[in-house]
Amino acid sequence: MSESETPTLDQFPQRLDLSRVLSRDRFRLSKGWQAIQERLKAGQPVDKDQSKWLEHWQRSQQRFEQREQHRPQTIVYPDLPISDKRDEIAELIRDNQVVVLAGETGSGKTTQLPKICLELGRGVSGMIGHTQPRRVAAHTVSQRIAEELQSPLGELVGYQVRFSDQTSEQSLVKVMTDGILLAEIQNDRFLSRYDTLIIDEAHERSLNIDFLLGFLKQLLPKRPDLKVIITSATIDLERFSQHFDDAPIIEVSGRTYPVDVWYRP
Incomplete structure (x- = not known):
């Protein structure tokens, strides 16, 4: 019509x-x-x-x-460790309301997870909310994802930090600090603008993250359409899983680089 x-x-x-x-x-x-x-x-x-x-x-x-x-139809995945488990991760997200993903530094989880969600059709009925502990990370992560999707920042991919909101009605992915998402609860207790939430770096266990995880535990039965993905380093995985009624856990190896150690004279 x-x-x-x-x-x-x-x-x-x-x-x-x-x-x-x-x-x-x-x-x-x-x-x-x-x-x-x-x-x-x-x-x-x-x-x-x-x-x-x-x-x-x-x-x-x-x-x-x-x-x-x-919504982007073709998504090119860089040569990152998370690509090896893309299908398994996608299946877990499709079949479960909550997934806990453990990924070491360099695995590509931060930049590739929103793209896996887009491939599953997420981000259409509501945005994919992607939280970061710090403002600088929220900005740089959004820039990187926008570049990989070949879209200007603020269109398909936007970000919001304190005093700066670079999102639009067209945005499918919104990267933000966990404090921004927590503040949105005051005006929208169902977080109805989102169909997927990625809580990144949850192992840092800040007050904001702990409040968010506690709130989401109560919200999920009221929002059966909402998907939640918790990402963490390889610690506290069982505790996150138990908090969300034994949510499935998947681990992704990281990428290591040679490191030279230099000493001052």
Whole structure:
């Protein structure tokens, strides 16, 4: 249906399917549909409510389709250790709500995980939120992912740190500090702007990360469509897994480089 067409009441769905609308609209659309069904059963007029609901539903579907069209179809993976387990990681993300990924420095987990999620169709109904402990890391990681996707920073891939927001309505991936995501909970306790969250470097166990993990534990049953990926160095893996009801763990080896040690005279 094009934007110029007005939805008609006979298009009102008898069974609700919100798989192709934005995640931020799903709760409101679901509650509105249920209210209309109750009024219909009670024999009350619903034409005006149906018309408003259909307009909202149509706009959300159109926005979903626009984001889907902009999702990168071909993603080139650099020669990084994580590439060897790409299929296994993708399968775990597809089949589980929470995945714990252990990756050593140089494994490529930070830059490649959002791209694996994009290949799975994530980032369309809502953004892929990717947290970093520090502002400099959030900026540099977003730049790197944008370069690999051959997209200007702020379009398909954006970032947000304190006093700076380089995201847009087209952004499928948003890299941010964990403090930014924590602050968003105050205005959106369902984190409805996101369909996937990657909590990177969780082993640092800052207060922000601990608060986020505790909050997500309570949120996940209310957001069955939300995927969460916890990345960590090879420590505390079992504790992260147990916190999320024995979530599956996958380990990725790192890449080592020769190191020369020099001593001052």
